[in-house]
Amino acid sequence: MHFHKYEKIWLVFGLVSLILFLSIVGVSAFSHGHTPSGGMDTIDPKKVNETAPFDKPGVTQLDDDTYQVAIVALAFGYNAPELKVPAGKEIIFKVTSTDVVHSFTIDNTKVNMMVVPGQITTKSYTFDKPGKYLILCNEYCGAGHHLMSTEIEVY
Ligand code: CUA
Structure with a gap:
């Protein structure tokens, strides 16, 4: 028992x-x-060019102290016309890819984002010093990977 x-x-x-x-x-x-890690939103990678804010890539002033920068990464470049932003203001980068995984890396800063098709990666950054900063891809994305770069001007 x-x-x-x-x-x-x-x-x-x-x-x-x-x-x-x-x-x-x-x-x-x-x-x-x-x-999801890193505060990512989703997006249809085939409809990037017609989805805000990527339908009008580039810099948008949101208010006195905040700017948004929308950028489309693709093999092998960045669709990011006239990147000019002020120093000392909050810059919100929103980046997505229309094809494969890239990165959005701004030289000499802490901005180093993985860019994944189907996702919007967001990163807030404030530049201390004016100057020209190199933007490059450090995720291997194919034959033209090493050509993938652009520039942002901080004034
Ligand atoms: Cu894009 Cu490497």
Whole structure:
């Protein structure tokens, strides 16, 4: 009789740990799905050119202290006309790709974003010093990878 009682306790204990384990796994899977790393939004990579803000790439002033810069990365360049932004203001970069994975890396800054088709990568940055900054791709993306660069002017 005692033997059966203990067996029951262990059975219940086993079930409780199983449920606990499953709910922990479930909760972490759930939160992963709802907080993509790096604050990314999704976009249809085939409709980039007709989806705001990428339908009009370049610099847009949002308010006195904030500018948005929309850039489309593609093999092998950046669709980012006339990149001129002021120093000391918040610049919000929004970048996406129409083909493969690239990066959006501004030399001598902390801006180093992975650019993935289907996703909008956002990064806020404030330039301290005026000057011309080189933008380049440091994710290997094909034969023209080393040609992929542009420039941003900070005034
Ligand atoms: Cu784009 Cu390397």
